[in-house]
Amino acid sequence: MKLKKGDTVLIISGKDKGRTAKILKSLVKEKKILVEGINLKKKHVKPKKEGEKGQVISVSMPLxxxxxxxxxxxxxxxxxxxxxxxxxxxxxxxxxxxxxx
Ligand SMILES: [Zn+2]
Known part of the structure; x- marks a missing residue:
């Protein structure tokens, strides 16, 4: 793996094509990288305490x-x-x- 955390990459395919962002994490075994703000998926978060509302947050998925x-x-x-x-x-x-x- 030549890429490492902190490197900047250009996205060349998918819905984030053309964007540039920093690598947050490299997953060597999977040959994937986690890039800041790229490949966002909505995730539902259940309330932690009673009376709190559940939330929908966007998280970066490895690509x-x-x-x-x-x-x-x-x-x-x-x-x-x-x-x-x-x-x-x-x-x-x-x-x-x-x-x-
Ligand atoms: Zn150069």
Missing amino acids: DISNTKFLCPKCQKATRIGYKIEGDKKFRICKKCKSEI
């Missing part, structure tokens, strides 16, 4: 990595992540502008 593209924070372009290895260190780099990301 497939294949529906997103990494957005480079340096050149602001949708790109792929490459790696640069220097000694025993590995850096992620933008394939477009070659900046370390």
Whole structure:
């Protein structure tokens, strides 16, 4: 998994297509990511106490990595992540502008 928490992605399919947002969580096993404000689903919340009202809230659901593209924070372009290895260190780099990301 090249993407990680805090990265910005561009949504390339689905109802949020064209939007950009930050990754809140990456689910490595499922090859999915949870993106802030993207793929919202309505969820009914039952009242916790007596006398309280139930609520309908929107929660972000994980979406497939294949529906997103990494957005480079340096050149602001949708790109792929490459790696640069220097000694025993590995850096992620933008394939477009070659900046370390
Ligand atoms: Zn770049």
